[in-house]
Amino acid sequence: MEHITDKFNVEALVYKYRYPLGAGFLLLLLALPYLGLSQYVMRIIIMIGIYTMLALGLNILTGYTGLVSLGHSGFFAIGAYVTAILMLKLQFNFITSVLAAILITGICGFLLGLPTLRLTGTYLSIVTLGFAEIVKMIIMNWEPVTNGTLGLRNIPRPTFLGFSLTLANNGMYYLMLLLLLIITAFCITIQKSKLGRALHAIKENELAASMMGIYTARYKILAFILSAVITGLAGGYYATLVSYIDHNSFTFDVSVLILSIVILGGMGTIRGMYFGAVILIVFPEIARPLMEWRFVVYGLVLIFMMRFRPQGILGWRSALPFQIPAEKEAGQKRSGKHGISRG
Amino acid sequence: MAFLEVKNISIQFGGLTAVGGLDFKVEEGQVVSIIGPNGAGKTTIFNILTGIYQPQEGEIYFQGERIDGIAPQKIVMAGIARTFQNIRLFPDMRVIENVLVGTHIQTKYKLLDGFLRTRRFRKEESEKIQFAVKLLKEVGLSGRINDYADNLPYGEQRKLEIARAIATGAKLLLLDEPAAGMNPKESEELRQFILQLKKQGYTILLIEHDMNVVMNLSDYIYVVDYGKKIAEGLPQEIQGNKQVAAAYLGESEVEL
Numbered sequence: 001m002e003h004i005t006d007k008f009n010v011e012a013l014v015y016k017y018r019y020p021l022g023a024g025f026l027l028l029l030l031a032l033p034y035l036g037l038s039q040y041v042m043r044i045i046i047m048i049g050i051y052t053m054l055a056l057g058l059n060i061l062t063g064y065t066g067l068v069s070l071g072h073s074g075f076f077a078i079g080a081y082v083t084a085i086l087m088l089k090l091q092f093n094f095i096t097s098v099l100a101a102i103l104i105t106g107i108c109g110f111l112l113g114l115p116t117l118r119l120t121g122t123y124l125s126i127v128t129l130g131f132a133e134i135v136k137m138i139i140m141n142w143e144p145v146t147n148g149t150l151g152l153r154n155i156p157r158p159t160f161l162g163f164s165l166t167l168a169n170n171g172m173y174y175l176m177l178l179l180l181l182i183i184t185a186f187c188i189t190i191q192k193s194k195l196g197r198a199l200h201a202i203k204e205n206e207l208a209a210s211m212m213g214i215y216t217a218r219y220k221i222l223a224f225i226l227s228a229v230i231t232g233l234a235g236g237y238y239a240t241l242v243s244y245i246d247h248n249s250f251t252f253d254v255s256v257l258i259l260s261i262v263i264l265g266g267m268g269t270i271r272g273m274y275f276g277a278v279i280l281i282v283f284p285e286i287a288r289p290l291m292e293w294r295f296v297v298y299g300l301v302l303i304f305m306m307r308f309r310p311q312g313i314l315g316w317r318s319a320l321p322f323q324i325p326a327e328k329e330a331g332q333k334r335s336g337k338h339g340i341s342r343g
Numbered sequence: 344m345a346f347l348e349v350k351n352i353s354i355q356f357g358g359l360t361a362v363g364g365l366d367f368k369v370e371e372g373q374v375v376s377i378i379g380p381n382g383a384g385k386t387t388i389f390n391i392l393t394g395i396y397q398p399q400e401g402e403i404y405f406q407g408e409r410i411d412g413i414a415p416q417k418i419v420m421a422g423i424a425r426t427f428q429n430i431r432l433f434p435d436m437r438v439i440e441n442v443l444v445g446t447h448i449q450t451k452y453k454l455l456d457g458f459l460r461t462r463r464f465r466k467e468e469s470e471k472i473q474f475a476v477k478l479l480k481e482v483g484l485s486g487r488i489n490d491y492a493d494n495l496p497y498g499e500q501r502k503l504e505i506a507r508a509i510a511t512g513a514k515l516l517l518l519d520e521p522a523a524g525m526n527p528k529e530s531e532e533l534r535q536f537i538l539q540l541k542k543q544g545y546t547i548l549l550i551e552h553d554m555n556v557v558m559n560l561s562d563y564i565y566v567v568d569y570g571k572k573i574a575e576g577l578p579q580e581i582q583g584n585k586q587v588a589a590a591y592l593g594e595s596e597v598e599l
Binding site: 185186189190192193194195197198200201204205207208209210211212213214215317321322324325 | 393395416424425434436439443447448450458464465469476
């Protein structure tokens with residue numbers, strides 16, 4: 001019982017100071033490149049950013065809607081390849097290429113979402129697993145377009161107004177930050193709107209959800225599309241970051257890593273995606289002295305997690321009171337902010 | 344035409360006739376009960392009414408519109424909502440969030456409104472939350488708004504399920520054994536609660552085994568057994584009906 005109150009206090013404290021804390025955190029992220037960190041560390045931080053995006057994407061599907069996908073490396077690959085091919089072969093700029101990548105991953109998300117009308121649970125996971133393998137096979141064999149197993153090299157960096165973003169000038173870092181902020185804002189919006197509630201209701205009890213007038217099939221497909229789009233966006237960014245991609249960049253391990261982040265961090269939460277990505281990306285780096293043993297440790301950590309904290313490290317139920325807006329909104333712009341009841 | 348009119352519906356599963364040629368009517372503002380022994384097909388009737396099953400024969404009219412064969416979601420939009428025999432709340436959501444899910448079809452804004460935080464989004468979201476708070480106060484759950492649904496005691500879970508059904512904007516509530524598992528005090532509370540709903544103008548179709556609730560609440564009763572109607576009438580008529588007693592207790596082999 002005491003433990004719960006402790007947690008409540010920490011949560012309440014964080015909530016009370018959420019604006020200064022958020023601003024401080026953002027400032028830290030913005031100032032990070034000027035703290036004298038090595039390129040190696042910056043690169044790891046960028047990888048954390050990418051995997052946070054990927055986890056936020058999968059979270060929409062697995063965390064909110066309860067559909068477990070083992071095929072997100074497929075969407076990641078499609079996003080990366082579409083961006084790379086458009087930039088390399090058609091000399092499109094980064095933004096256009098990424099928008100095209102988003103569109104195509106969205107369509108693929110829709111198509112992969114269709115079987116969800118009939119499949120749930122493990123069967124659905126197997127279909128998604130198959131999807132990722134098909135994508136990989138296409139990449140390996142469609143040589144005129146994807147250059148087969150040789151992969152695509154010299155993918156150009158994004159340029160804005162003649163200014164090329166690189167690792168050295170920290171442009172890539174800030175681009176990652178921008179994308180991450182947009183995706184996070186998008187996820188918060190979903191969570192706090194009727195869409196998020198509908199997805200959560202489907203996860204909790206699909207029959208009851210449809211008895212509330214929710215078109216469960218449509219919403220599940222929508223979850224697939226949104227999840228795919230975010231993953232595709234991360235893929236497009238990844239392609240320009242590493243400037244070389246081949247089929248080995250998008251293996252089953254990638255799908256598992258994304259899913260591990262979602263589960264370890266805490267399904268359905270946004271804070272958990274950040275936390276999980278930090279842990280699972282940093283751990284293999286700091287555990288290098290363990291050599292191959294680090295994967296054993298990694299596996300053990302996941303097993304213990306599933307046994308002792310299946311809801312994820314940061315996956316607690318909020319003990320804060322639900323925010324009820326003040327009685328009279330009356331269309332005044334500021335009343336929404338000030339009307340929030342603080343517990 | 345009656346508020347809800349069910350004409351000659353039948354459904355078979357394999358060779359088993361779950362509901363066979365059933366007719367019944369519900370008038371607006373009434374509490375009508377369907378009773379019958381276990382396995383009589385009562386819940387199947389609810390599943391047909393809410394579009395989970397399609398009847399193989401027959402027609403269903405709600406407020407003069409034919410509703411058989413349309414999607415469950417459309418039936419909810421037409422104004423019929425239900426509760427479940429085995430409670431189906433959204434356990435990992437708060438009480439108020441459960442009710443907010445109920446307002447889903449009443450909430451019209453689009454995802455883009457949410458992303459841009461338009462006035463429409465804020466206004467509608469605030470209205471719905473206000474509505475949910477008010478509704479929960481009315482059903483006596485105002486102290487439970489922040490609790491998670493699976494932390495509620497049984498009786499309150501039942502109430503929440505009914506509140507969630509009301510939140511859809513339904514005019515006809517189908518309650519599937521709301522008093523199941525309740526002690527006499529709780530079931531008496533429930534009876535008062537349903538009576539209050541009736542006074543507010545809701546029409547209620549009730550499946551129930553608790554005869555205290557059924558006999559003191561119903562304006563009209565239908566008795567089904569093996570998917571067929573075996574009796575109908577006012578509560579006092581049903582109480583004296585030999586066929587009904589036989590269906591519940593078995594027929595006496597010796598004439599008394």
